[in-house]
Amino acid sequence: MSQLTVVANRLPVQPPPFGNGLWSRSPGGLVAALHALLAVHGGTWVGSTGADCGESLPTDLGYRLQGVSLDEATVRGFYDGFSNATLWPLYHNLASAPVYERQWWVAYRRANEAFADVVARSANHDSSVWIQDYHLQLVPAMLRERRPDLRIGFFLHTPFPAPDLFTALPWRREIIQGLGGAHVLGFQTADDADNFRNSAARIAERSAESPPVIRRRLPARADVGVFPISIDWDHWQRLASSPATAARARELRAQLGSPRHVLVGVDRLDYTKGLEQRLVAFRELLRDGAFVAPETAMVQIAVPSRDGTAAHRDERARIEQLVGEINGTFGHVGAPVVHFLHRACPPEEIAALYRAADVMVVTPVKDGMNLVAKEFVASRVDGAGVLVLSEFAGAARELTDALLVNPHDVDGLKAALLNAVAMPRGEAERRMRSLRAAVAAHTVQDWAASFMGRLVPALAA
Numbered sequence: 001m002s003q004l005t006v007v008a009n010r011l012p013v014q015p016p017p018f019g020n021g022l023w024s025r026s027p028g029g030l031v032a033a034l035h036a037l038l039a040v041h042g043g044t045w046v047g048s049t050g051a052d053c054g055e056s057l058p059t060d061l062g063y064r065l066q067g068v069s070l071d072e073a074t075v076r077g078f079y080d081g082f083s084n085a086t087l088w089p090l091y092h093n094l095a096s097a098p099v100y101e102r103q104w105w106v107a108y109r110r111a112n113e114a115f116a117d118v119v120a121r122s123a124n125h126d127s128s129v130w131i132q133d134y135h136l137q138l139v140p141a142m143l144r145e146r147r148p149d150l151r152i153g154f155f156l157h158t159p160f161p162a163p164d165l166f167t168a169l170p171w172r173r174e175i176i177q178g179l180g181g182a183h184v185l186g187f188q189t190a191d192d193a194d195n196f197r198n199s200a201a202r203i204a205e206r207s208a209e210s211p212p213v214i215r216r217r218l219p220a221r222a223d224v225g226v227f228p229i230s231i232d233w234d235h236w237q238r239l240a241s242s243p244a245t246a247a248r249a250r251e252l253r254a255q256l257g258s259p260r261h262v263l264v265g266v267d268r269l270d271y272t273k274g275l276e277q278r279l280v281a282f283r284e285l286l287r288d289g290a291f292v293a294p295e296t297a298m299v300q301i302a303v304p305s306r307d308g309t310a311a312h313r314d315e316r317a318r319i320e321q322l323v324g325e326i327n328g329t330f331g332h333v334g335a336p337v338v339h340f341l342h343r344a345c346p347p348e349e350i351a352a353l354y355r356a357a358d359v360m361v362v363t364p365v366k367d368g369m370n371l372v373a374k375e376f377v378a379s380r381v382d383g384a385g386v387l388v389l390s391e392f393a394g395a396a397r398e399l400t401d402a403l404l405v406n407p408h409d410v411d412g413l414k415a416a417l418l419n420a421v422a423m424p425r426g427e428a429e430r431r432m433r434s435l436r437a438a439v440a441a442h443t444v445q446d447w448a449a450s451f452m453g454r455l456v457p458a459l460a461a
């Protein structure tokens, strides 16, 4: 795989904020998954350096970094605009209203061209290129045109929406055509792959009625497959089983005031993640007296994310208001009920938090996969802990022994949280054994190997 070029909007590291020379790991599941792959096999990672990265890229990751520089207006239209205010809500079942802005589309196309140009210049002859995610859906076709010698794979980390939603997009044909440049197109679930196929078919049908000049530009035949992403099992196992993590987990519970029940959430602060739904259910359980503070406490890590979009800023305001209201009503001096951290935490601290939890609450209203659920399971080396998981996360397909919930159903969510804290130990352990077997059986290394295995023979044929 040493010839592999991974292309993603984000580089796996982000520049030092205060010019102190220290790069840090970029947030998110995509980075965690692909860094693990390239660190072992080598290759090149192509990603955006944004508008004004004056720093030179680190050279000690075990693979090469190649930057794509975009001016500020392009970043705003491409990332904040089209990627995160148009596509993101559209691809997550309208979790907020998509904004259709023609200038953003122009910036999206311009940014995709810039990525395609950099890869076309730097990829080795006859090598493989693996393009990632919704930011770069035009790159496969752009690259295929520039470099027909390359094997091109594309993987969508988000859901792909149902045809009724997707076809509302004014640029639906261009997106389908862009994706169609890939030799292998990967999705998280069978539903996503079906949604893509059905959307492409519907658009093809419509354009069959269009003039031939438009018809000619319809998608090439890509090999469409389902490749559920996963985590680096060994990494989380190692982290979670270290004595330092176990000690930190005990310390965290003590710092929380040694409650009987600790519920934990770890998410990017995003309206698709269902933080609001889980806090509303939690508040009602406190109101009902079913949960009593300080006997029950919740820790919510909300990693800052995409604050360039209005919908994400509004979500932050709603969550902070809810947390304030819950703590104001049910907390005590020195003992809040919801411990809310709006910041990223190092993986060692997250692993300790996973181990300190009685219940992990993962309630997205829509999610491509949700790797946090899998990280929690991998971290429970003690075989304990209960996972409450939204049926709308891709992970619910594999983690069927979690307590599956519909986050919009407040009563159902309340019942699941109560069931989770009261679950007899034997049942919790049985469920956790089955969850651990499911995650261990399909790691991020298996994910990458199955995608690459499909990409390379696809071209040999």
Ligand code: F6P
Pocket (backbone or CB within 6 Å): 010, 027, 028, 029, 030, 031, 133, 157, 158, 305, 306, 368
């Ligand atoms: O879930 C989609 C996704 O692109 C992930 O693949 C990624 O880890 C996450 O969103 C991070 O998003 P951003 O780069 O906007 O912080």
